[in-house]
Amino acid sequence: MNQIINPDTYSELLAEWREIRDLEAIAAVLDWDQATYMPDGAAEGRGRQLALLSELAHQRTASPRMAELLRACRGLEDREGLEGAVVRRARRKHERAARVPGELVHTLKRHTAETYVAWTRARPRDDFATLRPLLERTLELSRRLADAIGYVDHPLDALMDESDPGSTTASIAALFDGLRKELVPIVQRLADAPAPDDRFLHRSIAKEVQMALSRDVAVALGYDFSRGRVDLTHHPFMTRLGAGDVRITTRIREDDFTEAFFSTVHEVGHALYEQGIDPALDGTPLGEGASAGVHESQSRLWENFVARGEPFFRHWLPILRARMPGAFGDVELGAMHRAVNRVSRSLIRTDADEVTYNLHVMLRFDLERAMHEGELRIADLPDAWDERMQRDLGVRPDRLASGVLQDVHWFCAPIGGAFQGYTLGNLLAAQLYAEASRALPGLEDDLARGETTGLLVFLRERVHRHGAALEPDALIRQATGAPLGTDAFLAYVKRKYGAIYGVAL
Numbered sequence: 241m242n243q244i245i246n247p248d249t250y251s252e253l254l255a256e257w258r259e260i261r262d263l264e265a266i267a268a269v270l271d272w273d274q275a276t277y278m279p280d281g282a283a284e285g286r287g288r289q290l291a292l293l294s295e296l297a298h299q300r301t302a303s304p305r306m307a308e309l310l311r312a313c314r315g316l317e318d319r320e321g322l323e324g325a326v327v328r329r330a331r332r333k334h335e336r337a338a339r340v341p342g343e344l345v346h347t348l349k350r351h352t353a354e355t356y357v358a359w360t361r362a363r364p365r366d367d368f369a370t371l372r373p374l375l376e377r378t379l380e381l382s383r384r385l386a387d388a389i390g391y392v393d394h395p396l397d398a399l400m401d402e403s404d405p406g407s408t409t410a411s412i413a414a415l416f417d418g419l420r421k422e423l424v425p426i427v428q429r430l431a432d433a434p435a436p437d438d439r440f441l442h443r444s445i446a447k448e449v450q451m452a453l454s455r456d457v458a459v460a461l462g463y464d465f466s467r468g469r470v471d472l473t474h475h476p477f478m479t480r481l482g483a484g485d486v487r488i489t490t491r492i493r494e495d496d497f498t499e500a501f502f503s504t505v506h507e508v509g510h511a512l513y514e515q516g517i518d519p520a521l522d523g524t525p526l527g528e529g530a531s532a533g534v535h536e537s538q539s540r541l542w543e544n545f546v547a548r549g550e551p552f553f554r555h556w557l558p559i560l561r562a563r564m565p566g567a568f569g570d571v572e573l574g575a576m577h578r579a580v581n582r583v584s585r586s587l588i589r590t591d592a593d594e595v596t597y598n599l600h601v602m603l604r605f606d607l608e609r610a611m612h613e614g615e616l617r618i619a620d621l622p623d624a625w626d627e628r629m630q631r632d633l634g635v636r637p638d639r640l641a642s643g644v645l646q647d648v649h650w651f652c653a654p655i656g657g658a659f660q661g662y663t664l665g666n667l668l669a670a671q672l673y674a675e676a677s678r679a680l681p682g683l684e685d686d687l688a689r690g691e692t693t694g695l696l697v698f699l700r701e702r703v704h705r706h707g708a709a710l711e712p713d714a715l716i717r718q719a720t721g722a723p724l725g726t727d728a729f730l731a732y733v734k735r736k737y738g739a740i741y742g743v744a745l
C-alpha cells in the first residue's frame with residue numbers, strides 16, 4: 241500500500257528546489273558576465289560573490305530541512321512519473337551534498353580560485369614550478385572530496401558519479417581501452433596519407449560577417465533567440481539561466497573560418513538540449529541535462545555529424561559563397577568537405593579533429609586515474625603527458641602551454657570526473673545519429689535542403705524533453721535501442737574518413 245503523503249509536503253519540496261535552482265541561476269548570470277563583459281577589476285569581488293552563492297546552494301541542498309522534506313516524501317520515491325523522479329534525484333543530490341563538509345566545499349572553492357589565477361599567469365610562461373605545489377594540494381583535496389562522497393572501488397567513481405551518473409572508472413576504462421586499440425592505427429593511417437588542402441579556410445573574413453553568419457546558423461538549426469542570445473568570449477560555452485534564458489557564446493578569428501562557425505554550432509547543440517527540456521521540469525532537480533556525456537552528445541552531433549557532413553554544405557556553401565565571395569567564391573563542395581575534416585596529429589585537444597579527439601581525452605583520463613591511485617606524482621605529470629602524446633598521437637609538445645598546461649580543468653576544479661564526458665558524448669552522438677538515420681530515411685536529403693526540423697524533433701522526443709528524468713543508461717537505451725558502445729562511432733569514422741582519404745580503414 242502506498243504511504244499517504246501530505247500533498248503540501250511535495251509542494252514544499254518543489255518550492256525548496258525552486259529556490260536552490262534560482263540561487264544557481266543567479267550564480268550562472270554572474271559567471272556569464274565574468275566570461276563576457278565584466279571589467280578585469282571586478283575579478284576579486286566576483287570570485288567572492290560566486291563562492292558565496294555556491295555555498296548557499298550547497299547549504300540549502302544539504303540542509304536538515306531538505307532531509308526532513310525528503311523523509312516525508314519517501315512514499316513517492318518508487319512511483320513512476322514525474323513525482324517519483326523528482327524525489328529520487330532530489331535525494332541523490334541531497335545525500336551527496338550532505339556527505340561533503342561545508343568546510344571542504346569552501347576550502348576547495350578558494351583553493352581552485354587561487355590556482356586558476358596562478359594558471360592564467362603561469363601558462364604563457366610555461367611555468368610548472370609555480371603550479372606544482374598548488375596542483376599537489378588540489379589532488380589532496382580531490383581525494384578528500386572523493387573520500388567524503390564515498391566509493392566502493394575507485395576514488396574517481398565518486399567524482400564522476402555527479403557528472404556522468406552510472407559510469408565507473410572500471411566501465412570507462414574498459415570502453416576506452418577498446419576504443420584506443422582501434423583508433424591509434426586509424427590515426428596513423430590517416431595522418432600519414434596526403435592531407436586535404438585547407439588553406440582557403442584561413443582567408444580573412446571580417447568579424448561582423450562571421451557573427452552575422454553565426455546568428456543565422458543558430459536560427460536555422462532551431463535555436464530560439466526569444467529565449468537566448470549569443471555573445472563573444474575567450475572559451476565558448478552555453479549556460480542555462482532558466483527555461484526562458486539559455487545563452488551561448490562564441491569566439492571569432494578573422495583568419496580561421498572554422499573557429500566561430502563550428503564553436504557556434506557546438507554550443508547551439510548544447511542549447512537546443514536545454515531549450516527542449518519539458519518546461520514542467522524547470523526549477524526542479526530534473527530541469528537540466530541527464531549527464532555531461534549526454535550533453536556533449538548533443539553538441540557533437542550537430543557540430544560533427546551534421547555540420548561537418550557533405551549534405552550540410554550542399555545547403556550552406558552557396559550561402560557562404562554569396563556572403564563571403566573573397567573566401568569561398570572559388571571553393572567546391574568536395575574541397576570544403578575534405579578541408580573541414582582534415583585529420584592531423586595535433587597537440588591541442590580543443591582544436592583536434594573528431595578522429596584524434598578521443599585520444600586526447602583518454603590520455604587525461606588515464607593520467608587522472610594514475611594520480612588518484614598514487615602511481616603518478618604531480619612532479620612527473622609533464623613528462624608522463626609528453627610520453628603518452630608521443631605514443632598515441634606521434635607528436636611531442638614543444639612547450640608546456642601546448643602540453644600539460646593547456647586545459648583549464650585541473651586548474652579550476654577537483655582533479656577527476658570531468659574529461660570522460662567528452663568521449664562518452666562522441667560515442668553517443670554516433671549512436672544517436674545512426675538511430676536518427678534509421679528513423680528518418682530522408683535525413684541526409686533534408687540536411688542538403690537546409691531542413692533540420694525532423695532531426696530536432698527526433699532529438700526533442702528521444703533526449704531533450706526528458707531532462708534528467710531518466711538516468712543516462714536508461715535514456716541511451718530508450719533513445720538508441722542499445723547500451724552505449726564504440727561500434728557506431730568506429731563504423732562512422734571508418735566509413736567517412738575512408739572515403740575522404742581514399743584509404744581502406
Ligand code: ZN
Nearest residue numbers: 506510536539
Ligand atoms: Zn561541449
